[in-house]
Amino acid sequence: MKNYFRLLRIPDWTKNIFVFVPLVFSKHLFEVSYFNKTVLAFLIFSLAASFVYVINDLFDAEKDSIHSTKKNRPIASGEISKSNALIFALFLFALLMPLFILANNLVFVIIILAYILINYFYSKTLKEVVIVDIFCIAIGFMLRIISGAVIISVEISNWLILTTLFLSLFLAVMKRRAEVASIENFALQRKVLQDYSLNFIDQISAISAGGVIISYALYTVSDRTEIMFGSKYFFVTTLFVVFGIFRYMFLVFNKKVGENIVDALSKDKPMIVNLILYVITALIIIYNNIYV
Numbered sequence: 001m002k003n004y005f006r007l008l009r010i011p012d013w014t015k016n017i018f019v020f021v022p023l024v025f026s027k028h029l030f031e032v033s034y035f036n037k038t039v040l041a042f043l044i045f046s047l048a049a050s051f052v053y054v055i056n057d058l059f060d061a062e063k064d065s066i067h068s069t070k071k072n073r074p075i076a077s078g079e080i081s082k083s084n085a086l087i088f089a090l091f092l093f094a095l096l097m098p099l100f101i102l103a104n105n106l107v108f109v110i111i112i113l114a115y116i117l118i119n120y121f122y123s124k125t126l127k128e129v130v131i132v133d134i135f136c137i138a139i140g141f142m143l144r145i146i147s148g149a150v151i152i153s154v155e156i157s158n159w160l161i162l163t164t165l166f167l168s169l170f171l172a173v174m175k176r177r178a179e180v181a182s183i184e185n186f187a188l189q190r191k192v193l194q195d196y197s198l199n200f201i202d203q204i205s206a207i208s209a210g211g212v213i214i215s216y217a218l219y220t221v222s223d224r225t226e227i228m229f230g231s232k233y234f235f236v237t238t239l240f241v242v243f244g245i246f247r248y249m250f251l252v253f254n255k256k257v258g259e260n261i262v263d264a265l266s267k268d269k270p271m272i273v274n275l276i277l278y279v280i281t282a283l284i285i286i287y288n289n290i291y292v
Helices: 002-008 010-025 032-064 082-103 106-124 132-151 158-182 191-195 198-221 223-229 234-254 261-267 269-286
Strands: none
Touching: 002 032, 002 082, 010 032, 010 132, 010 158, 010 261, 010 269, 032 082, 032 106, 032 132, 082 106, 106 132, 132 158, 158 191, 158 198, 158 234, 158 261, 198 223, 198 234, 223 234, 234 269, 261 269
């Protein structure tokens, strides 16, 4: 059972916290009905992500077996056979069915199925197509936020959507950057990495990072945001966003980490402190007058 739990990649479920973004920014965080719907969305997306992880590990078993760390994954190491892993994947997909009924939201279900379908084709072929592979990863993050908005029926600011787009691309590019910098034999591990030079990746990472900062800054000072939050001081949170972007780039460029964003963010103290300060500051500004 321990190996099957490892196959779920539960630590990576933290990526699905993105579904809570619309809940927080729509000022419904402390409303039980909205919160419960978002928790359900988180659970569904987590199970869908685990299904995707299993399928991806099935496709990549041979290549993972020669990777310095991925070789320890249950399928690549032979601890779980491919046939048993496939049965487990089908079991996870079956678990989604009653949760879809519980969610009672057709658009949300379509988003989850689109996420699964995109990642299936990503695992099968698209991960070997330069640039397209990055956008596939980025779309996954975007769908998390969109699904979080759909499940509670709230509208997202266009600036926040753009911020999500650039942040998703940034995280995807940083993942590729870490892989290119750490893998010696591109031909054996992943052919698409041969098409990425560090110079090229550094350029698109700078562009996507700039996109995140500019889009988020414009979101914080937009009239809609000021009216929504009842405060003109939300722009202060831009400081934490800029620091987070720069710190993550530092970790990937100089500390040679970042292939797994969860590990990079959860083990770096400055990143942890910055995230905590951002959350506290944002919550204070957003909910400062909700009960007044």
